[in-house]
Structures are given as structure tokens and as C-alpha cells.
Amino acid sequence: MSPSESPCKDRIIFVTREDHETPSNAELIAEDPDDPYEEQGLILPNGDINWNCPCLGGMASGPCGSQFKEAFSCFHYSKEEVKGSECIDNFRNMQECMQRYPELYPQEEDKAESNSGSASDPPTEGSALPSETDSAPASSEPESAVPSDSMSPTDDQTAS
């Protein structure tokens, strides 16, 4: 069967690797990082934390959400030499809360103590769309290896 019944409607182009070697001359519109319509990364243009970032998954919205927000905010705005060193109490609160919900926050000893604000243990929480895995926030802090749990089953990011 021929590939296309009405050649005008469905065009097919086969390309070789060489055909696509030259850079594209297709023009894309420049992105505006401050565009309010766009999905924001972990840190908003004004410096605040975007609690609704899919990368955080359900961390900010679960039962321990307020403790997490306090701890992470404290860390984020910390100006100490050892960033977040004054936030020990907040992190302890958060950890205590999380220990009460082992199903939601499986305890992994080595990561749980992390003072760098990486809530990287809370695994089953949080969600990222498959789309979000691609556009993971570039400006997020190095420690925020906050894993996303998937709201979508084909999400590539680890849910711990």
C-alpha cells in the first residue's frame, strides 16, 4: 500500500543521518525567563521557592508539608557560612514528622540527616509529569536532588 493516499495531505520525508547533520535554520522565539505564564522551576524569578514545583512532588503538600517548608525556607535564605547551620531545629522537626509517616517517607538513615536541605529521601511523595522530567528546573540548588515521584507512570525520574 502506498504510504500516502493523498500526497497533499500526508507528506512523508525520509532522512539520512547526513541530511540532518547541518544545523537547523528553523527559528525559535527566544524564551523569556520571567514570563509569568510559564511553568517555573524550583526558584521563582524573585528568588522565592516555588512550592508547587513538580520537582518537589508532594513534599510541600503532604502531612509534613509545613515542617518541610519551614526547614527548606530556612535553608534557602540562610546566609551563614555553613548554609543552613541555624536550621537544625527545623530539620529535626521535619524528620520527626516524617518518621510518623513511614509509608510516605521511607526512612533512609544516611540521607535523612542531610543538612543540605535535600529532602531526597521522601520518595513516594512528589510528582513529576513526564514533561517535567525533561524540563527539570535548571536553577535549582545543587543539593535539591529532590526526587519526584510520578504522577505519571512513565516518569523517568526515580521515585526512590
Place this chain on the structure above:
Amino acid sequence: MLKCRTAWKKLAPLARASSTVCRQNVRRTGLTNGRIPALVPAAHMSTGPAGGGGGENRLYFALVGAAFVATGIYAYRTVKGDKQRYQERIDEISSRPSKATESDPEPPAAEAPETAAVEAAEPEAVPEPEPQAAPSAEEPSPSAPDAEAAAPSETTEPPPEPSAPSEPSPADLTEPPPAPVVESEPPAAAAAAESPAAEPAEPQPEVVAESAVEAVPALPKVPSHTPYLLIGGGTASFAAARSIRARDPNAKVLIVTDEPDLPYMRPPLSKELWFSDDPSVTDTLRFKQWNGKERSIYFQPASFYISPEELDSAENGGVAVLTGKKVVHMDVRGNKVKLDDETEISYDKCLIATGGVPRNLQVIERAGDEVMKRTTLFRKIEDFKALDKVSRNIQSVTIIGGGFLGSELACALGRRSNESDLEVIQMFPEKGNMGKVLPEYLSNWTTAKVKREGVKVIAEALVKSVTCKDDKLEIQLKDGRLVKTDHIVAAVGLEPNVDLAKSAGLEVDSDFGGYRVNAELQARSNIWVAGDAACFYDIRLGRRRVEHHDHAVVSGRLAGENMTGANKPYWHQSMFWSDLGPDVGYEAIGIVDSSLPTVGVFAKATAKDTPKAATEESGTGIRSESETEDTAVSPVASSLPAPVVQQNKDDYGKGVIFYLRDKVVVGIILWNVFNRMPIARKIIKDGEEHADLNEVAKLFNIHED
């Protein structure tokens, strides 16, 4: 019975009042309902028209008399109807000890009749009393003693009025923070309940009874007020709950769902769950993700949620899910909803995420119970469990429908047919699988793959009739073919659930179905709609309604943001994906409609370019299946934009397909090419006219992994 006597006592003054009222109303023109003018048309403007005064008077009295008689009949009929319902209410009240939660609905209920009587409203159920009742209901303080006073002091009946009068009053009174007067409420409730005893005022006894019913246990099972109410417990609702909780600290969110399950994701029900090795998968509902990790289809385990009883008092707020309850009525003016058990819940912000109900074929619906018993409409967890069970016990199953769900189920069942003797048939009116989505050449290619999964595909099949004979179903097609099978799965589309449109006064879209909302997903003040049920305005692509999982997530999240004050329009384009077996996988974004002109740019696929391979690449594999290796990535002959005739059918290994509308790319399919969705999203967002789509295709680097 006491009620009868009370009823007759009430009716007499009603009759008196009605005739007085009628006369008064004739003079008060602008305030009447349509019915009045119809009954007293001529006398409307004045009592002494230019023409004969005497004749006019006779006519006038005749009409008033007729009005009175009509009232009497109406009242009597309503009384009869109400008696039984009222009796049930009273039984319920008296059978339970009542402690008040809030006296709001009840005092206004009692006051509304009072004010209505004061207003001397007409007998003919005129909406006029409500606006007047509302402000005057405000004046007496919302406390039970007033209600007590109001109730016995009632002498006249308010007109029979569908829920309207009590609604504005409770609405106004829920705004000022209630000062529930606990002790006096039960007696007041009883008193107020008694006086409107046989009244044609239907809502009052109900509302009164409800407040008593609500107050029954120590903590109310259902909160009577919640700041955020989400109707529907699916993907969009959960995404919104999460968004609200993230943005509004300590937010209290109540999800009301008529399903017995907590929020769960739907795609695995027709994909991953079928491929699981675990025999108890129908109970655990766990599946293996792409990255090998197992997870449940439930978004969160039960410990994530708090119980509805605790919602009000939760210091840090939380998300509560009320299962097994359906919202049947929505009062937008009063900012509250009514459940199927008569409970009322008021809200500050409300999301409607009711999704939809699977469509059925008319021929099946008309075919009778025996056929319906052997038909599955697939959507929920219980449908998955039922189909799984059935498919193990039958010899032949037929799936009607060639779209996403039908094709996925066919492939899933087809895979199962390898182990068992199950015959899997799929039939649809299009020429090939996904005929409405994929351009014809790809649709044919997909159909071939589906057949290879073990499915007997019957294309261009229109079902004429279905009958049940000797325990087997016989499907008669319009072209004469007869298909015999044991069970039917109908996957012929989704009917968006707009049950609340009427009571809430929400607009329903006639082109796409669903509630019509703006670009910010708002239907009316304080009401948003997300997910399958939302027909929204997409700034880039125009008005549309999308029935995909990712859209539910994106729109639910956006609705949650807007419910907490964000005012952002739908902008981040959602995507969707489908895997039909290990060889065919694609991701898509935007408007992907096969009736649009398309341009497809392909490279020849290697064994590396399948969904399976994409995961093995990343090092976290799913178990591999044996598969013959494709030949190497040798380029195909021509790079000219002309269909290359010498290609075999199988050469659409991987590529990009652009869907165009007025020369602008509105949809893109990434065919066996993964992890490039952001580029696709960008192209659609730009909405530019590109002269050479091959150049655009270069951006995707399809030859690389």
C-alpha cells in the same frame, strides 16, 4: 394526625393571605412572577381601566378566585407529597440525639418562612420572596432563640417554593461566622420543623433536618464547611489538592468522590497492570514503572490523607477524601453543594473535576440485559478487576473501538492470549487502529503491529445489532459479517459528566461537551473545572477539551493555583503517550487529529529505538523479551520530500510527525523518539509558520538516541 390538623390550620390563613396577596400583587406590577400576569393579565396595570369598570371588576374577582383555587390545589398536592417525606425526616431526627454543629441553615430556614410571610408573598411560588427574605434574614441575629421565636410565631405559610428561598438566607448567614447555639438548636429544630409541618415549603424541613442530622455524632462525619471543595476524586482533583496545599499553607481541602477508592491514576489500568507477573495484581494494584521501580496506582497511600471528621480541626490543614458520596446539587449563589445523602457542604472555592462516564453503543443498550451483563464499559478500578476475572474464564473477547483505550486493551489482552486460549477480537469503523489520530500510513502500520500482538482486527466494522444466543454473543455487522464472542468491551469514547450544570447554572459546551470555562479554567466566580470535564480556552490552540492523563495533571494543578489566587491561563501544553506493545511507542502533544494535513520525517529504526530500548539504555531495565534485531541504521534512499515508493511498510521506525493547521504546527507526534518533548512543546508554543519542516525536524535529532 397532628400534621393534618396543622396543615388545615395553616391552609386557611394561606387561603386568606393568598387572596389578599393577589390583590396586592396586582398593584405591584414589576415584582411578580410570570404566572401572575398570565392569570391576571388585564387587570395588571390598574384596577379601573379606560373601558367598562364593572365588567373589569367581575373579571378581576373571577381571576382572583381562580388564583385562590389554583393555590389551594397546589398546596394540597404538595402537602400530600411532603407528608411522607416530612415523616421520614421527623423519624430520623427523633431517632438520633442531636447536637448542633451549626445553627446556620436552621435559623434562616425558620426565618425565611417568617420573612416570606411578612412579605406576604404570593401563593404561586414566586421567586420574589427570596431576595427580600435574604436581607431581612440578616437582621435577626443568626441564633437559635430567634428561630424558636420565629417558628411558633408563624401564622402564614410561605409559598411552595423549590429550594430557592432557603438558599440565599443560609448563604448570607454562613458568611458572618456562626455562633452556634448548641442547646437551643435541637428544640428549635424540632419547633421549626413542626411549624413548616405540612407546608408546601419543601426545603425548610429538609434544611432543618439536615443540620440536626449533621450534628449527630460527636464529630460530624462530613464537615459542613470547607474552604476548598473538590468534586471528583480523580487525577485532576488530586493534582489540584496538591497544588492548593503547596501554595496555601495549612489549607483544608475536601475531595468528594462517588467511587469507593482514593485518587488513583488511570493509564496503568489499560497498560502496565495487564503486563504484571504478580497474580495478586488485582488486589495490590501495583505495577512496574519504566525505571523498574514498583509503585501503586494510588497517588498516595491512605496515610497521606486525613479523615473528613478531622478536617475542620486540623491545625496544619490537610487533604480529606469523602468516598462513596455523590454531589447531586450545586447552589452557586449560596456557595454550597448537596450530596446524595442530603448533607450540605458549603465552600469558599470549588473545583469540579467529575471526569466522565464511558459511552456505550446504542445497539448494546437496546439489546437487553443478557447482552449488557456480558459487556464491560472500561474506566475504573472495578472495571479492571471485573475484566481481568472475566478474561480468564472465557474463550473469546471482542473490543469495540479503535482508539487509545480500545487498542491498548486489545494489545494487553492479546498478550494474555499467548498464554491462554483467549481469542481477542478488535473491531472499529475506521480503517486502522488510531485511525482518528494517526495519518493513514501510520495507522496501517500500527494495525499490523496490533495484529502481531495476537489480536484479530476487524476494520471498517459498524455494529448493527448484538444478541445473546446460547450463552454466546452474536455481533451482526452492517456489512453482513457475524462475529461470535463471549464478552464485549466497549471503548467508544467518554461522555463528560456535566450533571451539575443545571443546578449550578453552568454553561455546557455544545461542540466538545463538558463545562465551558475560560483560559484560567474558571466557570463562574469561585468555581473552576479541570480534567476530562473541562472545555477550556487554550490561548494557543483554541477552545478544546482534552481527555488525557497529563492534561488532567496539568489542568488540575493550574486550577489549584488559580483557586489560590494565581490567575494563570492554560499555557504549559500537556502531552500524552501510548505504547502498543514493545515495538510501538509514541509521545504526542497538541492537536493530533488525522484529518489535519501532516508532514512526517522519518529515519529508519534500529533495535535501539523502541520504548523497551529506551529504558534499557538508561540502565534500569524492564525485563526484556526476545526480539529479532533490526538491521543497522543505514539511511534510506531519498532525502527528497517525496514519498519514497521503494520503502517497505515497516520503515516508519522512528521520526517526527507534524500536524498543521493553516501552516502552523499545532500538534506533534514523536514516533519512537523519546525525551524530546520540551522541543516539541516549544515549537507549538511559538506557533510560527515554518517554511521547511525538515529544518524543524532537525531540532529533534532523531538519529541519535
